[in-house]
Amino acid sequence: DRAEMLAAIGVGSVDELFEQIPAPLRLGRSLELPDGMSEAEVFERLAALAARNADAEEQVCFVGAGMYDHYVPAIVDAITQRSEFLTPYTPYQPEISQGGLQVMFEFQTAMSELTGLPVSNAGLYEGPSSVASAGYLAMGATKRAKFVVSRGVHPHSRETLATYAVGYGADVVEVGLEGGLTDAAALAAAVDGETAAVILQSPNFLGAVEDVEALGAAAKEHGALLVVACDPMTLGILKPPGECGADIALGEGQPLGNRLDFGGPSFGFFCATEAQIRRMPGRIAGETTDVDGRRGFVLALQTREQHIRREKATNNICTAQALNALGAMVHLAWLGRNGFRELGELLVQRTAYARERLAAVDGVELLHTSPVAREFAVRLDAPVGKVLDRVAERGIAAGYPLGREYPEFEDGLLVAITERRTKAQIDELAEALGAAVAAERGAFPSQEDVKAPLAEEAR
Amino acid sequence: DRAEMLAAIGVGSVDELFEQIPAPLRLGRSLELPDGMSEAEVFERLAALAARNADAEEQVCFVGAGMYDHYVPAIVDAITQRSEFLTPYTPYQPEISQGGLQVMFEFQTAMSELTGLPVSNAGLYEGPSSVASAGYLAMGATKRAKFVVSRGVHPHSRETLATYAVGYGADVVEVGLEGGLTDAAALAAAVDGETAAVILQSPNFLGAVEDVEALGAAAKEHGALLVVACDPMTLGILKPPGECGADIALGEGQPLGNRLDFGGPSFGFFCATEAQIRRMPGRIAGETTDVDGRRGFVLALQTREQHIRREKATNNICTAQALNALGAMVHLAWLGRNGFRELGELLVQRTAYARERLAAVDGVELLHTSPVAREFAVRLDAPVGKVLDRVAERGIAAGYPLGREYPEFEDGLLVAITERRTKAQIDELAEALGAAVAAERGAFPSQEDVKAPLAEEAR
Amino acid sequence: MALTETPMQAERAKTIYEKSKPGRRAAALPATEVPEKPIADLIPSNLLRAEPPRLPEIAEPEIVRHYNRLSRRNFDLDSGFYPLGSCTMKHNPRLNERVAALPGHARLHPAQDPRRAQGALELMWLLQESLGEICGLPHVSLQPSAGSHGELAGLLLTRAYHADRGEQRTKVLAPDTSHGTNPASVTMAGYEVVKVATDEVGGVEMNDLRAKLAENAGEVACLMLTNPNTLGVFDENIAEIAKLIHAAGGTLYYDGANLNAVMGHSRPGDMGFDIVHVNLHKSFSQPHGGGGPGAGPIAVSDRIEPFLPRPQVVRREGSNGHGPGFDLEFERPKSIGRLRGFQGNFGVFVRSYAYILSLGGDGLSEASETAVLNANYLKARLAENRAGERLPIAFDRHCMHEFVLSGKPMKRDLGLATLDLAKRLLDFGFHPPTVYFPLLVEEALMVEPTETETKESLDAFAEAIERILTEAEQNPDLAKNAPYTTPVRRLDEVKATRQPVVRQRLEL
Amino acid sequence: MALTETPMQAERAKTIYEKSKPGRRAAALPATEVPEKPIADLIPSNLLRAEPPRLPEIAEPEIVRHYNRLSRRNFDLDSGFYPLGSCTMKHNPRLNERVAALPGHARLHPAQDPRRAQGALELMWLLQESLGEICGLPHVSLQPSAGSHGELAGLLLTRAYHADRGEQRTKVLAPDTSHGTNPASVTMAGYEVVKVATDEVGGVEMNDLRAKLAENAGEVACLMLTNPNTLGVFDENIAEIAKLIHAAGGTLYYDGANLNAVMGHSRPGDMGFDIVHVNLHKSFSQPHGGGGPGAGPIAVSDRIEPFLPRPQVVRREGSNGHGPGFDLEFERPKSIGRLRGFQGNFGVFVRSYAYILSLGGDGLSEASETAVLNANYLKARLAENRAGERLPIAFDRHCMHEFVLSGKPMKRDLGLATLDLAKRLLDFGFHPPTVYFPLLVEEALMVEPTETETKESLDAFAEAIERILTEAEQNPDLAKNAPYTTPVRRLDEVKATRQPVVRQRLEL
Ligand SMILES: Cc1ncc(COP(=O)(O)O)c(C=O)c1O
Numbered sequence A, B: 001d002r003a004e005m006l007a008a009i010g011v012g013s014v015d016e017l018f019e020q021i022p023a024p025l026r027l028g029r030s031l032e033l034p035d036g037m038s039e040a041e042v043f044e045r046l047a048a049l050a051a052r053n054a055d056a057e058e059q060v061c062f063v064g065a066g067m068y069d070h071y072v073p074a075i076v077d078a079i080t081q082r083s084e085f086l087t088p089y090t091p092y093q094p095e096i097s098q099g100g101l102q103v104m105f106e107f108q109t110a111m112s113e114l115t116g117l118p119v120s121n122a123g124l125y126e127g128p129s130s131v132a133s134a135g136y137l138a139m140g141a142t143k144r145a146k147f148v149v150s151r152g153v154h155p156h157s158r159e160t161l162a163t164y165a166v167g168y169g170a171d172v173v174e175v176g177l178e179g180g181l182t183d184a185a186a187l188a189a190a191v192d193g194e195t196a197a198v199i200l201q202s203p204n205f206l207g208a209v210e211d212v213e214a215l216g217a218a219a220k221e222h223g224a225l226l227v228v229a230c231d232p233m234t235l236g237i238l239k240p241p242g243e244c245g246a247d248i249a250l251g252e253g254q255p256l257g258n259r260l261d262f263g264g265p266s267f268g269f270f271c272a273t274e275a276q277i278r279r280m281p282g283r284i285a286g287e288t289t290d291v292d293g294r295r296g297f298v299l300a301l302q303t304r305e306q307h308i309r310r311e312k313a314t315n316n317i318c319t320a321q322a323l324n325a326l327g328a329m330v331h332l333a334w335l336g337r338n339g340f341r342e343l344g345e346l347l348v349q350r351t352a353y354a355r356e357r358l359a360a361v362d363g364v365e366l367l368h369t370s371p372v373a374r375e376f377a378v379r380l381d382a383p384v385g386k387v388l389d390r391v392a393e394r395g396i397a398a399g400y401p402l403g404r405e406y407p408e409f410e411d412g413l414l415v416a417i418t419e420r421r422t423k424a425q426i427d428e429l430a431e432a433l434g435a436a437v438a439a440e441r442g443a444f445p446s447q448e449d450v451k452a453p454l455a456e457e458a459r
Numbered sequence C, D: 001m002a003l004t005e006t007p008m009q010a011e012r013a014k015t016i017y018e019k020s021k022p023g024r025r026a027a028a029l030p031a032t033e034v035p036e037k038p039i040a041d042l043i044p045s046n047l048l049r050a051e052p053p054r055l056p057e058i059a060e061p062e063i064v065r066h067y068n069r070l071s072r073r074n075f076d077l078d079s080g081f082y083p084l085g086s087c088t089m090k091h092n093p094r095l096n097e098r099v100a101a102l103p104g105h106a107r108l109h110p111a112q113d114p115r116r117a118q119g120a121l122e123l124m125w126l127l128q129e130s131l132g133e134i135c136g137l138p139h140v141s142l143q144p145s146a147g148s149h150g151e152l153a154g155l156l157l158t159r160a161y162h163a164d165r166g167e168q169r170t171k172v173l174a175p176d177t178s179h180g181t182n183p184a185s186v187t188m189a190g191y192e193v194v195k196v197a198t199d200e201v202g203g204v205e206m207n208d209l210r211a212k213l214a215e216n217a218g219e220v221a222c223l224m225l226t227n228p229n230t231l232g233v234f235d236e237n238i239a240e241i242a243k244l245i246h247a248a249g250g251t252l253y254y255d256g257a258n259l260n261a262v263m264g265h266s267r268p269g270d271m272g273f274d275i276v277h278v279n280l281h282k283s284f285s286q287p288h289g290g291g292g293p294g295a296g297p298i299a300v301s302d303r304i305e306p307f308l309p310r311p312q313v314v315r316r317e318g319s320n321g322h323g324p325g326f327d328l329e330f331e332r333p334k335s336i337g338r339l340r341g342f343q344g345n346f347g348v349f350v351r352s353y354a355y356i357l358s359l360g361g362d363g364l365s366e367a368s369e370t371a372v373l374n375a376n377y378l379k380a381r382l383a384e385n386r387a388g389e390r391l392p393i394a395f396d397r398h399c400m401h402e403f404v405l406s407g408k409p410m411k412r413d414l415g416l417a418t419l420d421l422a423k424r425l426l427d428f429g430f431h432p433p434t435v436y437f438p439l440l441v442e443e444a445l446m447v448e449p450t451e452t453e454t455k456e457s458l459d460a461f462a463e464a465i466e467r468i469l470t471e472a473e474q475n476p477d478l479a480k481n482a483p484y485t486t487p488v489r490r491l492d493e494v495k496a497t498r499q500p501v502v503r504q505r506l507e508l
């Protein structure tokens, strides 16, 4: 082949083709990377790396903080791994992309149902950057440049918003928490005529369910947009943001049909009122008809996007997370209307049980008593890091330590529940935490008698 | 739905439909089985069972004896897991089964190339039962009822042949081994005018490469069929049975694109001369044309099969192993003509090294010195079972103990090599075997210093 | 080029060998690592191969494209309704594929020491127990690789049973409705088939059965039955039949292909059967894979147990503190021996056990209920209008999980053969029912919807049949020349058998 | 009903909501297990939802069928040639999917303590090192989620860099050939875009660059370039350009979307770039997934390093006998902060690192060679006959990995717009090139074959173009009304934007 091709091009060697690169800029040596390996060797190498991570199969996982160890049904993999979904590019040619486009349309419908808002896009990168994109939208919509943000919003979201805000030039004002909930008075005081958006999260980072409607009043009053970040898995039971007056509802989509993957890829969902439809970031599929009158789907409102509007685009996003949104859609269809609600209820019940169970442990107390859905915070009467190490030895990842992002909760631990966390595992966690705290306090009970249950669990 | 459907049928309840079963024969109670479980729970339950097996990821696997720990390329899973290949039935409707039928045709071509025989079927259950089917074919072809079988043929094949022979009424005469190879003189003596088939295996169960051509002379002389079982992975370098005068070449197909799966499902391949085409067992795809003259494929020669010929069928097989044959075809295409040969060479080289390396170990000696391709036999100067237990503690499955099936080799161990077995692993095996034999003999070297290498390996 | 046919479609008919080009490849192999020697020093050159086999030479991207494209030339269960009678094309849960692929299962060597394969042996034991309970027979061997293999096993067990009692019987009875594998297995097991007639309600003709037993007194080794049989009819005389066979000293064999009709409702063991095979790829959701793999475990009564194949998975009570353990039992003096290598199609066992766990006891009996409901509903729909007239039900009574129609009137009145109807159904996006089986029904169509189909699918199928019969009244050729929308149209099967081309010719 | 359209095809256009039926479901959930309480006792009822969202109610078999059927309404890279310019549609090895799915990767929680995620952190560190070597820049952050995210990161880094030096610059230069995300990112980062013209050989117009720099003296924060640029042309003046920009105090940003052309041959760092983003879903084989996921790591020079996002993966020397360890560094006082949650699209990192390991250093540079060879060969083929006449190359010189044709003569002579050609290509089973980009080429067609295509594919594509141009000479309407063989034909995109219907209306 090579010879024929070079002849057709009219050069003697491939090197000639690279002569357009000025000699001094040519590397002139091999890259300092290992030699190529066979597939079997690459597999072994990566399997060896993977083996050095304590994943949720090795450690019972009570860590959440935005990403959760839910069970992803097998059909999600079966469908997302089909070449026809896995390998195409963004559907720029709708006639041969009806599969992907219809999935987007179905996904938008589902997210719109979950959030109670009429407009959804086909997905953004992930949660926190979606918050920053909401800020950008709010600035454009209100021509204002101030955000009032609850300290209950995920620290990663607040930090990402701050990073972006430096760019597009906005101020971020933070409002503190009272008893695990956003300080309503402080919020009302902080919102003014300069405020582009009020940004809340419910359940908030400490797991507490906020009264979005009440808090949102301040936003309405001053004509600011109300932006609400939420955990999609709670929307089967919690009042949807759309019914609480939210202009924008968004969040991290990982709990829906996406694996933990050490943090990504997942997707961010982003829903809004009709009023914002032409300011939305990201792809949006729309229904239309073909020349024969047959129903079909296309990328709608492309006039918002970078490839058409360039510097005037509503956002710079191009490649997003289509495949992850497909995973979410399949998971939602698999759960179905009733299963989705039942799952929400299951989470609330087991979380209530776990919260009670842990609160009863000596050396563990609740960080707040506000209502929670699937995650809650406790305080430990011993250094959190040391306790986590001890519990880890028993094959449990007990939760997310709050210290780094909430110095005021140095002793705080965030515990998350999914349908994979059985009662037995919760009981085991309680026991292990109790033992670890006690041990740290100086008492050393024999590990043996407490190890047994876990062994059983593993069997 | 239910109500509507019952109405359409004209019954009041589903139970009515079961009234055609005489009351005394109705179970009238629930089955004594656990209640249904959620997908997540079933997964956890089976994962817990799987965790109690020492698979080839947990133990470096030098066990062969017909099934080998080869690397199955990722595209094999990707393709065999596609619904279009995974879920259809046998292709009785060729117009909508061209995919599966063409795969069979491509597979038959590949197996025909490997074995050097012009006719191949689309696969049988697995290896040993294919030997029994060859016996059935030979009886029909020769109207004789005696098989002369080498003791080098896989014990499972010999035992399965014996089981079947009781049914279709044939005698099985076994010929012993000399220096790891079939005793040529004894074979010649055993074959006579009553012999329907001479059945050999090369490489034989002890790993030795037989001189099929020479051994086969006896069969030719008396008009018996020459049946040769072979390991497909060796056919890139060993002379194909077809060139050695074999009338039938068959074997266990697992090494080609199939996982170990604790023994199945895999497939058996079965190739023969033109003369036997109408006596072949199993499905055979054939090329033909459609009414528009377009090329297509169908199940050919169905007149051999049970659904047409019933009691006169050449075999009773119906559901076989189509998906496993697809896996083999994809693996063979992935290896390609050159890769397949190179792999064969790699096996021979590493096997030669391993054989030398082990022979040099104190307390280990070769069971025979005949040429081998990818597997060889040694004798241990200590109880094999105890040695295997010790080596297992170091994360190595050292091989297949010969004692049960070859009492004359009580101290024998069969060691297999694949491209996954690295030089480091082979060295580690030698060391571990040496240490174990020594330990069993009473000397106890510290385990610590020898453990290190494996730890590195695992990393 | 027709607008509706792209070059790609035409190109698809190429085989992978025709896409091969010297020097191309997909696989990279590991380095040899060890000191190399000339091959001829290791293996005598007269035993070596001159030329490597002419496998395709092609890079990975084109391999993937080739097989992906081929896959789209298949119709499959995940594409549409597949009412293939007697094949139980029920949904294949993907969970089963996931658990079967766990390394602890997929990379477990079959010769691993039982003490280091306890999970696998326990799973097999649990499956044995479950199938035993479902079949109402206490002992199970998982070894047979498919239904036909189970049949052969059953007949060899029968032979061993009689031989053990010093008897040499030569005949096996089977109804004329029996599946082809039954008589084929009988011959392979060295027996002679004696056909038994079917009565007017689709069951065994009792008088004929008595007659055949009398004629062959002392010679009858076994009666093979499917119940419900291939007509979808449950034989109400089964108790009487069992009595007769046992009185005649024979064994009663149950072809379990139709077990999907009676799970949790009626058990072969309770009906008096001695030996049952179960097609795990039918009732227990193992995907058919385009023709396998499957598995055909057998369940047997106490008197047959001593003869079961070797090795058998057994549970041993725990000793010194350890819990119970599982082992492979090889010491079985009366065993018929092995039927295959190692322990059977374990990967299939994993899937089927996962299926049983998912549904649970009540789930299984519900599955049978729905299967029977769906079959009777579709039967009712097809008794309406034209279908009712042209495609009458062969035996008009409630059916179990499937039913058989006769295309005889259709052929007479419209000149449409059952085959034509089947081919035309392809244009409507349905897999046709099983055709021309069972043999005793003229122009037979055997329909099995299974429990995993929706009412909508059943209705759509009934409407398609109606539409085809309607269009045939105006223009029968439409069906006679069908299909039109498939990758290829009717293929010349005669040619494929007369001058078989079973492999590709390759130039060196 | 047309013979060529089956009811199933028609049915396919239904959404999953239209297949929903009350009471149906796929999922079974675990039992609650714990003592239950009324929800309202746990959460105030005013915070509770009245009605559950109207998600579809449908059983698993129909879900699988629905999405399998939808999938067949997509054209994909594993089906055929996909020369979508600037998108680098190279083969996606399945090995990468396999290793990404290992539980140690797939079920690893992003907040796992670094000491218990050493394998993941080491993998990220190794990928950072590899990308640094490939880009010729020492410091890498993997955090950005895609190329556009990397661009924003780069501009925020630029801002931080200038701010740190007490400067407040307002303008960012970008050529008129730049990709839409470039200007969009500029605006999002609070800068103003200044366009730079392109010269007659497709490079940056140096005089215009000098002029723009002069006009905006002291205001230019950065110049964003793609090199080779979106015309597939390597800008020979790059060294000079870098000198000018640096002299003007700006940073030089490299849009790495076209890195596939120069891997192992030329490095942005050596060209003088300060910041590079790499699209792992282009050059490093992460599948595009129909529009993501991807990842857009950035590599930067020493002077930019202090400002890199938080947290950064670092390697710490081993202490007391332990080997070296890996950690997440949060203490980065000058960092611009987070760009997203956790540590980035790790699953993508696994795939791309597996890809780099598979090819190795030389394999990567071979990949670029073949990509450039394929592009130039296809360019040569398309310079022949009709194509050469109607679709001239925009800038006639050797290209790198892609090239741009102009449909201007085709439109003038045959009345065929580039869009028509693209749509007609669909009937031939090809994905069309990128159309109408870059903007400065009239009726542009941007063709990028990539290194994983065979000569046969390239030839077939060239022949298809030739055929379309030939048929258009007799009958231009053929193309104007194309496509004909696709699941739907040309769709009304205007309507979709004028009266957008972006979700399904559902009855309660
Ligand atoms: C009634 C009946 N018996 C036996 C068999 C044979 O089973 P298998 O295909 O598993 O060998 C079948 C399968 O088609 C069948 O339908």
Ligand SMILES: Cc1ncc(COP(=O)(O)O)c(C=O)c1O
Binding pocket: A317, A318, A319, D086, D087, D146, D147, D148, D149, D179, D181, D182, D226, D230, D255, D257, D258, D279, D294, D296
């Ligand atoms: C030249 C160029 N720059 C930037 C981008 C944006 O990259 P991404 O889609 O990863 O955001 C693309 C992708 O289309 C591109 O082609």
